[in-house]
Amino acid sequence: MILVTFLQAWLLIALIRRRVLGRFKWFFFYTVFSIVAGIGEFAVRNRPWTYFYVYWAAEAVYSILGFFAIDEAFRRVFRNFYVLRWFRFLLPGVGIVMLILAVVEGYFNPPVQAPWWLATIYVGEIAVRCLQVGIFALFVLLVRLYLLPWQNYAFGISVGFSIAAFGMFTTVMLRSALGTKLMALQYVPAMAYLIAVLIWLASFIKPEPPNPYQGLISPLTPEQLLVLLRSYTQELKGLLKKSMAVS
Numbered sequence: 493m494i495l496v497t498f499l500q501a502w503l504l505i506a507l508i509r510r511r512v513l514g515r516f517k518w519f520f521f522y523t524v525f526s527i528v529a530g531i532g533e534f535a536v537r538n539r540p541w542t543y544f545y546v547y548w549a550a551e552a553v554y555s556i557l558g559f560f561a562i563d564e565a566f567r568r569v570f571r572n573f574y575v576l577r578w579f580r581f582l583l584p585g586v587g588i589v590m591l592i593l594a595v596v597e598g599y600f601n602p603p604v605q606a607p608w609w610l611a612t613i614y615v616g617e618i619a620v621r622c623l624q625v626g627i628f629a630l631f632v633l634l635v636r637l638y639l640l641p642w643q644n645y646a647f648g649i650s651v652g653f654s655i656a657a658f659g660m661f662t663t664v665m666l667r668s669a670l671g672t673k674l675m676a677l678q679y680v681p682a683m684a685y686l687i688a689v690l691i692w693l694a695s696f697i698k699p700e701p702p703n704p705y706q707g708l709i710s711p712l713t714p715e716q717l718l719v720l721l722r723s724y725t726q727e728l729k730g731l732l733k734k735s736m737a738v739s
Contacts, residue, residue: 659684
């Protein structure tokens with residue numbers, strides 16, 4: 493816990509040095525809260541009940557800030573594509589699917605004898621983790637499809653959140669299958685989160701290229717690509733109308 497808090501403090505210094513508050517304010521707030529929560533949890537570590545409430549209250553805030561941080565990163569990379577009507581519904585669509593999966597998981601595998609508020613936080617956390625994994629999958633698909641550069645802050649944020657989410661899912665699924673027999677499972681989320689923080693630190697410790705689209709393999713700019721996509725859409729509509737007229 494102390495190591496992670498120290499690394500997040502180092503990450504905060506890197507965020508300040510890179511002056512990213514205007515571009516990634518939610519991730520900045522997430523990092524600040526993580527440091528405060530880490531110090532708070534360490535301070536009450538010897539008081540079980542106090543630690544219990546502090547921990548789950550922090551998890552609730554983590555879920556909210558994590559959602560806005562990953563949404564912010566996605567919009568940052570693909571902001572030029574939001575002029576496409578279908579693209580505006582892409583992220584909400586993935587969010588709805590991931591939320592359904594989370595509700596199903598939370599309903600069938602809730603914490604044992606948990607109060608309603610704890611179950612709510614638990615399901616909400618799973619929903620956000622599912623959304624983070626889903627957005628990461630979209631990142632990979634769209635970056636490969638449109639030949640966008642991988643070396644940018646937003647993609648680093650998404651990779652970190654997805655690894656932390658995979659760590660949580662691995663623990664949940666294995667505990668559902670094996671119960672509490674394998675005690676080492678309790679360390680998996682912490683190790684995954686440590687890796688996530690290291691990835692964030694590695695992403696922000698070096699400057700981002702001035703032009704986020706620098707290094708595109710495709711000679712087309714995002715604006716030119718949008719024009720090309722629109723022309724393809726119009727041609728496709730024309731072909732569909734002709735085929736319907738013939739039939």
